[in-house]
Amino acid sequence: MLRLYAMPGSGNSYKVQLLAALLEIEMEQINMSALDGSTRSGTYLEKNPIGKLPLLELDDGRFLPESGAILVYLAEGSDFLPDDRFMRAQMLSWMFFEQYSHEPALAAKRSIEVYPERAKGVTEAAKQTLLHRGYAALDVMESQLQKTDFLIGSKPTIADIALFAYTHDCDKGGFSLENHPHTALWLKRIEALPNFIKMPLK
Ligand SMILES: N[C@@H](CCC(=O)N[C@@H](CS)C(=O)NCC(=O)O)C(=O)O
Structure with missing residues (x-):
């Protein structure tokens, strides 16, 4: 059986x-923490x-x-990974965007607000920069989601799963989706997918 080393509460x-649940893929799960030094152990x-x-x-x-x-x-052979060459590249484009422009702002800001030990030495100016960058990423998503139900068209792909993780609870990082109504509707569409699970917290 597949084994996932994961951190509860981590996007x-x-x-x-979430993808494993949607695709009904069974995995043994080993819970670890990125905060207690265990991810830096030799083993x-x-x-x-x-x-x-x-x-x-x-x-x-x-x-992996x-x-x-x-x-x-995990998505190989499923509808979450498009066969079409251009669509697959578009999907990857959103996933690279997630890693470079979205997650570094939204996840970092959430981490500072949720884990007080991570806030030590973080200046107000640094927090404002993260908010500014996070909203810039949310604006890009909003502009796409005004046009399509999911990020690359009418069906969800793993790009939607990747971007859902740190968008769905962006309020924990001090973001509001009040001015991003299409993004808020997109979150609801993902939450309505069969076998959807909430973020495991333990
Ligand atoms: N690019 C990586 C980022 C993974 C990541 O930053 N994980 C955090 C937990 S959410 C972590 O393990 N941090 C430990 C550390 O940075 O020492 C991915 O998408 O998997």
């Missing part, structure tokens, strides 16, 4: 947990030299880090 882990670094969660272990003992890569692996 990056939730992406994988974990042997499995994942990047030292982050999530991490997927395949049946044959191979390891990075949430986006794990989504691609």
